[in-house]
Amino acid sequence: MKFSLKCLKALLLVSSIALGTTYAQSRGEVVITGQIPGAKDGTPIRLVRMEDKEDKIQFATGAIEKGTFALKGELIGPTVVYLRVGQGKINAKGLPDRWASIPMMLEQGKVKVKVVHIDSIPLEYGDQGPISFNRKNVDVQGAGKIQAQYEEYLARVKDADFKVWKAERTATDYFMSGGARLDSLSKLHYKIKVQEIKKDSIADVFMRQHPMYAVSAWIGLKQAKSQFTYSGQQLQDMTVVLKDNPDQNRYQQILVEVEKNKAFALHVPFGDLQVETPTGEVKQMVPLMGMNKGKYTLVDFWASWCGPCRSAIPHVRSLHQQYGQQLEIVAASLDEKAANWKKAMDDEKMEWTQVILPGKSANEIMGRFNINSIPTLMMVNPAGEVVLLTNSSDEISAYIKKNL
Numbered sequence: 001m002k003f004s005l006k007c008l009k010a011l012l013l014v015s016s017i018a019l020g021t022t023y024a025q026s027r028g029e030v031v032i033t034g035q036i037p038g039a040k041d042g043t044p045i046r047l048v049r050m051e052d053k054e055d056k057i058q059f060a061t062g063a064i065e066k067g068t069f070a071l072k073g074e075l076i077g078p079t080v081v082y083l084r085v086g087q088g089k090i091n092a093k094g095l096p097d098r099w100a101s102i103p104m105m106l107e108q109g110k111v112k113v114k115v116v117h118i119d120s121i122p123l124e125y126g127d128q129g130p131i132s133f134n135r136k137n138v139d140v141q142g143a144g145k146i147q148a149q150y151e152e153y154l155a156r157v158k159d160a161d162f163k164v165w166k167a168e169r170t171a172t173d174y175f176m177s178g179g180a181r182l183d184s185l186s187k188l189h190y191k192i193k194v195q196e197i198k199k200d201s202i203a204d205v206f207m208r209q210h211p212m213y214a215v216s217a218w219i220g221l222k223q224a225k226s227q228f229t230y231s232g233q234q235l236q237d238m239t240v241v242l243k244d245n246p247d248q249n250r251y252q253q254i255l256v257e258v259e260k261n262k263a264f265a266l267h268v269p270f271g272d273l274q275v276e277t278p279t280g281e282v283k284q285m286v287p288l289m290g291m292n293k294g295k296y297t298l299v300d301f302w303a304s305w306c307g308p309c310r311s312a313i314p315h316v317r318s319l320h321q322q323y324g325q326q327l328e329i330v331a332a333s334l335d336e337k338a339a340n341w342k343k344a345m346d347d348e349k350m351e352w353t354q355v356i357l358p359g360k361s362a363n364e365i366m367g368r369f370n371i372n373s374i375p376t377l378m379m380v381n382p383a384g385e386v387v388l389l390t391n392s393s394d395e396i397s398a399y400i401k402k403n404l
Contacts, residue, residue, distance in 0.1 A: 028108030
């Protein structure tokens, strides 16, 4: 029996669907209907794509009438979305005082949502914790195993997610109360990162335990997009874990991001570049670093005009005093005018190695490591590999305490 190419493709598609091995990858419509008792007529309701912090796109809007709603939108494969429901007074622009949200992972198809009461939906930016999913208050029908897998993931990271939220809330409350000490803000932001790392570690274990879950491909893409968080080998291992994941559209995105970001993975070589010393000598930077002495090197990219950089200098000084025998410190200035750089050195009394990066070297190093803000602090191990890149002096201190 002979099959045309068209028939063969159709047979493969039917087989894949029957075995449950792939998810729909083409753009398709999702229709969500539901009941939300307690909602006033005209209450705004939205569908927002929430793939990550930078990818929040509203793609369906409507209003609740007589406690019911209907929304339509387009998705490509399994997608993390929030069903956002307005609460409180509605202003002249049709926007509410606040939003409450239900987290879901959906693909094209028909979904029904039933909520116990509008007040049972968790508030965004509320006082009780981060957005969560509670089966006691919300019933989602028609989303199939994708939503069930996502709920399983949310349950796994729930405690860690709360700790991230609590750390973020503490930093926000400090800032909103008028707190402006850079060292205090730095410590608070470092505490946020510590909790985020713990949550990401739990998510990584979950992904490896469930490589065929749609949400695992979502976790993997977040990892692939990160810079100076995982080593190149860790990212390659992740692509092997997920190679048979049914969400092949997202898996192809993972491969692209891993390739794009391999230059920004942990343990990439520092390389070398030309620098200028305070006496005007042009030298290569590597001989000034600690690799030739079997030491770690802390490179502090800063500038005289950068207030946060100047505020971090006392912290760098304390590291120099405490770890000077084990740690080489090189302050690399991005100043355009050497006179400003030298004046700042004199004012700050910086006793450790000082260099300035000529324009070409400054552009080269910023591109090489995707440095887009200062102060940027970099730890280089004795093998000449970048093992930490951060804006936090507290994170540097924690790394040194653990590894030196």
